[in-house]
Amino acid sequence: MSRSGIPRPWWRRPPVAAALTLALAVGAALALRPTSDPATGDAASGPAPALAGTTLDGGRFDLADARGQVVLVNVFASWCGPCRDELPLLAEAERRWSDRGVRLVGLDVRDGPEAVRALLKETGTTGLVVLPDPDGTRSVDWGVRGVPETFVVDRQGRIVARQRGVVTARWLEQQVTPLLGAA
Amino acid sequence: MRWRRVLGALVLVALLAGAGTALVRSTGPAGRPDPVEAVAASLRCPACQGESVVDSRSPIAASMRQVVADQVAQGRSPDEIRRWFVQRYGEEVLADPPARGVFLLLWAVPVLVLLGVGYAAVRTARSRGGPATCPPAAAGPAGSGPPGRTARRAWWAASLGLVATMASVAVAARQLDRPAPAAPADPVAVAVRLAQDLEQQQRYAAAAQMYGEALRDRPDDALRLRLAFALLRSGDAAGAERTSRDVLTRSPDSPDGLLVLGLAQRGTRPADAPGTLRQFLAVAPEHPAAVEIRRLLAGAPPTVGGTPTPRPAGATG
Numbered sequence A: 001m002s003r004s005g006i007p008r009p010w011w012r013r014p015p016v017a018a019a020l021t022l023a024l025a026v027g028a029a030l031a032l033r034p035t036s037d038p039a040t041g042d043a044a045s046g047p048a049p050a051l052a053g054t055t056l057d058g059g060r061f062d063l064a065d066a067r068g069q070v071v072l073v074n075v076f077a078s079w080c081g082p083c084r085d086e087l088p089l090l091a092e093a094e095r096r097w098s099d100r101g102v103r104l105v106g107l108d109v110r111d112g113p114e115a116v117r118a119l120l121k122e123t124g125t126t127g128l129v130v131l132p133d134p135d136g137t138r139s140v141d142w143g144v145r146g147v148p149e150t151f152v153v154d155r156q157g158r159i160v161a162r163q164r165g166v167v168t169a170r171w172l173e174q175q176v177t178p179l180l181g182a183a
Numbered sequence B: 001m002r003w004r005r006v007l008g009a010l011v012l013v014a015l016l017a018g019a020g021t022a023l024v025r026s027t028g029p030a031g032r033p034d035p036v037e038a039v040a041a042s043l044r045c046p047a048c049q050g051e052s053v054v055d056s057r058s059p060i061a062a063s064m065r066q067v068v069a070d071q072v073a074q075g076r077s078p079d080e081i082r083r084w085f086v087q088r089y090g091e092e093v094l095a096d097p098p099a100r101g102v103f104l105l106l107w108a109v110p111v112l113v114l115l116g117v118g119y120a121a122v123r124t125a126r127s128r129g130g131p132a133t134c135p136p137a138a139a140g141p142a143g144s145g146p147p148g149r150t151a152r153r154a155w156w157a158a159s160l161g162l163v164a165t166m167a168s169v170a171v172a173a174r175q176l177d178r179p180a181p182a183a184p185a186d187p188v189a190v191a192v193r194l195a196q197d198l199e200q201q202q203r204y205a206a207a208a209q210m211y212g213e214a215l216r217d218r219p220d221d222a223l224r225l226r227l228a229f230a231l232l233r234s235g236d237a238a239g240a241e242r243t244s245r246d247v248l249t250r251s252p253d254s255p256d257g258l259l260v261l262g263l264a265q266r267g268t269r270p271a272d273a274p275g276t277l278r279q280f281l282a283v284a285p286e287h288p289a290a291v292e293i294r295r296l297l298a299g300a301p302p303t304v305g306g307t308p309t310p311r312p313a314g315a316t317g
Helices: A014-031 A081-100 A113-123 A137-141 A169-180 B002-027 B035-041 B059-073 B078-089 B102-128 B146-176 B187-200 B204-217 B221-234 B237-250 B255-268 B273-283 B290-297
Strands: A052-054 A060-062 A070-076 A102-109 A129-133 A149-153 A158-164
Touching: A014 B102, A014 B146, A052 A129, A070 A081, A070 A169, A081 A102, A081 A113, A081 A169, A081 B204, A102 A137, A113 A129, A129 A137, A137 B059, A149 A169, A158 A169, B002 B102, B002 B146, B035 B059, B035 B078, B059 B078, B102 B146, B187 B204, B187 B221, B204 B221, B221 B237, B221 B255, B237 B255, B255 B273, B273 B290
Parallel strands: A070 A102, A102 A129
Antiparallel strands: A052 A060, A070 A149, A149 A158
16 A cells, blocks of 8 residues: 555565554653562661660670670660550560570661650660661661661571561560570 | 644644653652752652652751751762661662663653654655655655555554553553652641551550640641540440540530440440430430440340450450
8 A cells, every 4th residue: 555556575564563563662761660569678687787785874785795686776766656656575585585685776777865764764665776877867877767676686697587576485485585595 | 734733733732841851750850949858859758658858857867858958068979978878778768769861761762753753744844745755656645645654654653652651651650659748748647647557456545645636736636536536445444435525515416426435335334325326326226336235225235256356345256
């Protein structure tokens, strides 16, 4: 049907060209769908980032010194209601497992010393080792997304579990007890 | 026939301009001169939905901005900083996912369409041209022969392609999920949402605390009533009474205010409770909780259902 009488190749016929263009566009749209897999986001395993500094009561804490112990790192703040609720549970876990090498350290995000002292007093956890993180940069180094968040660091200094949000006694049991034997 | 062609050309030009603008806006840089802001804008706030680190007011976003500022001050390049964040938060921390091969399609499709439009234009011009440019076989009366039809078809194909381009750009732009700079996070709204979540988990004391925080930023009677409900459910009848009275001083006929006050009084001063609850029924006989309150006043055991009636003290289940 072409002007010169010579049949055009099939792909130059207008309906075919339109269909091809449309298919290409739809293909592009489909291919542009987000391909990132949320599960591969941040791995719950791997060496724990450094965590060292002066604690709330003026002492010194260094996660590197805790090698050989299981360390629960609880990211919390006095302005976070759920953190308030879970602190006693974490402190109790440390008390229960302290003789088996479990330690608890609180990373206090964007908080004031007075506010956090009041919180510790209120929740009966005044013995907690608290590492202040006034500008939150330490938490970001740990890939924290919000408070509360709790990490379990094994005796080799690797993060083996993380919980975004409030921990439960069951979760602690499940994550910590397997590590207790491997002293 | 001529004006229709002109109109068609105008529509096509408008569509093309729209597609071009959409492409530029969805892929071009946002034009932030500050390097800290530019990097922060390219990172997604991990604690928020569809907000960049530069726009979010969440504490973790503030900390991330601080980290970006520190690293920029240390002389690290934007790419290094972004990599640092990807190592900690995964690739979804990037507001613009890394450009993959498929992104080329976004450019290839418009180019193909432009070529199609050009081809169609050439065909149209030829079909309109005189015998000098048109082979004798095509010279039909008034251009209604095959050349005119071919040109029309080519125009159709090109227009269809253009519409497809617009659609693909629209879809792609939505999936790029660039945070809207005009809508910064409202901390009060965030606090209220959190509080509602807590209420759903029946953690009323924590919810009341969140409502309290929201109220500090935005004194508002609707929020106060929610606080009063949460306090009542958490067992703090005195607090609920105080808060609802606060609301009732401004709007004495607030049905929810009367409802909470009446229910709170059942704990604090049981003699006054029936009076307040009757007042509530008089003000809002159609209130969803009215049936429950009538039952309560009649002395029947309350049922616990989906109504906003707070669970009275002592009721179980």
